[in-house]
Amino acid sequence: MARRKGGIDRDALREKLIAVAEALVLQGGPEALTARALATHIGYSLGHVYNLVEDLDELVLLVNGRTLERLYDTLEEAAEKAKPGHKVHAIAAAYLSFCADNARMWSLVLGHKLPEGRALPDEYAARISALPVLVATELKAMFPKRSSDMLKRDVASLWSALHGLGTLEHNGRLPLIGAPSASVLAKHLLDTAFAGMKDK
Amino acid sequence: MARRKGGIDRDALREKLIAVAEALVLQGGPEALTARALATHIGYSLGHVYNLVEDLDELVLLVNGRTLERLYDTLEEAAEKAKPGHKVHAIAAAYLSFCADNARMWSLVLGHKLPEGRALPDEYAARISALPVLVATELKAMFPKRSSDMLKRDVASLWSALHGLGTLEHNGRLPLIGAPSASVLAKHLLDTAFAGMKDK
DNA sequence: TGACATTATGAACATTGTTCATTAAATTGG
DNA sequence: CCAATTTAATGAACAATGTTCATAATGTCA
DSSP states (O other), X not given: OXXXXXXXXXXXXXXXXXXXXXXXXXXXXXXXXXXXXXXXXXXXXXXXXXXXXXXXXXXXXHHHHHHHHHHHHHHHHHHHHSOGXXXXXXXXXXXXXXXXXXXXXXXXXXXXXXXXXXXXXXXXXXXXHHHHHHHHHHXXXXXXXXXXXXXXXXXXXXXXXXXXXXXXXXXXXXXXXXOOOHHHHHHHHHHHHHHHHTTO | OOOOSXXXXXXXXXXXXXXXXXXXXHHHOGGGOOHHHHHHHHTSOHHHHHHHOSOHHHHHHXXXXXXXXXXXXXXXHHHHHSOGGGHHHHHHHHHHHHHHXXXXXXXXXXXXXXXXXXXXXXXXXXXXXXXXXXHHHHHHHHOTTSOHHHHHHHHHHHHHXXXXXXXXXXXXXXGGGTOOOHHHHXXXXXXXXXXXXTTO
């Protein structure tokens, strides 16, 4: 059994592959993420891409995982910096800014549909699950009397709403429904929702 | 200038093309909508598909237009049948049911991103714009004292939220964020939002 | 009937993702 | 140090995709 250094080189190359993938999407959008472009930019043959990664789907998930990680950090930081009663607003604003500022990477996240029958990697699923927890933490602090069942639904519905706002803005559909910017809508939604949650 | 019957046959064939496209998606999802499959099923050559339609993109928009039309009818009917104070709830429930019951067609709607630089056909845009108007009508009736500016934001934010719920459920992401079904969330969201809008 | 417009074809092209037999290189046991 | 074995890497091929276009067939009207 003659292994090499322990797959270290291969891991490094995988990292480079991910970095190149990110750069390609950043520059040309999701359509630019092709196997041949990857091969060219990492300086290896086309076939070798498939020795580093199972699929392009797997690669996309790896890239999207990084994006979700950055998003998490951004939201966490926004919540930290904001004043206590304003943290959810800050998270929402940061979320929408992130989508706008990272439009191409976000397209890759939104646009990727993994072939059915194939499950999301646990790590990836965890990255998604972690996001609304940031909201849950702040909501619990803001509405301590509220039941945890209610809070669960609050979090899920508000997070879904935020996702809807981000998606519609990302696709340029907000003007179609006669709406102002997503950030204005987010503030409005949170204000009315909080008003409805008051003392309950 | 010797025209034929006036393009009637061609229009009929276009209709058949759209119907076949719908059937293909219904049976095999968006991936099944290929130029060659279309050609086979309408009984013409591959090249002729491109005499009937500019693009596959155009065809997708035609199919999606029908889907949106059906969605509108469904929502309208749901609103009609519901009791006055419950109409928005009914619209939301109908929307989510529609997404679930027409999952493959809805995938085509959600998944289609037209190449940038290309504008949405007016008719298609109008079909999108029409949808939240149904909500606007009911909200106005429910909250007559509310300013029209506020109502505009109410409609846009609630519609976006609904879209977010539908999308997350469609992609199976709701369990990931520890959420119950979209319909439960929709009811919850509307209840708290309405509570927050009360007497304002 | 002949000129012309429309309808239809089918072969080709360019890109995709993906596979795989084969070759090159590196590591390790003796 | 060498030969065996494992790993790394190649490049040619395949299948499927959207799209184009010169050409042929067919219908329409003067």
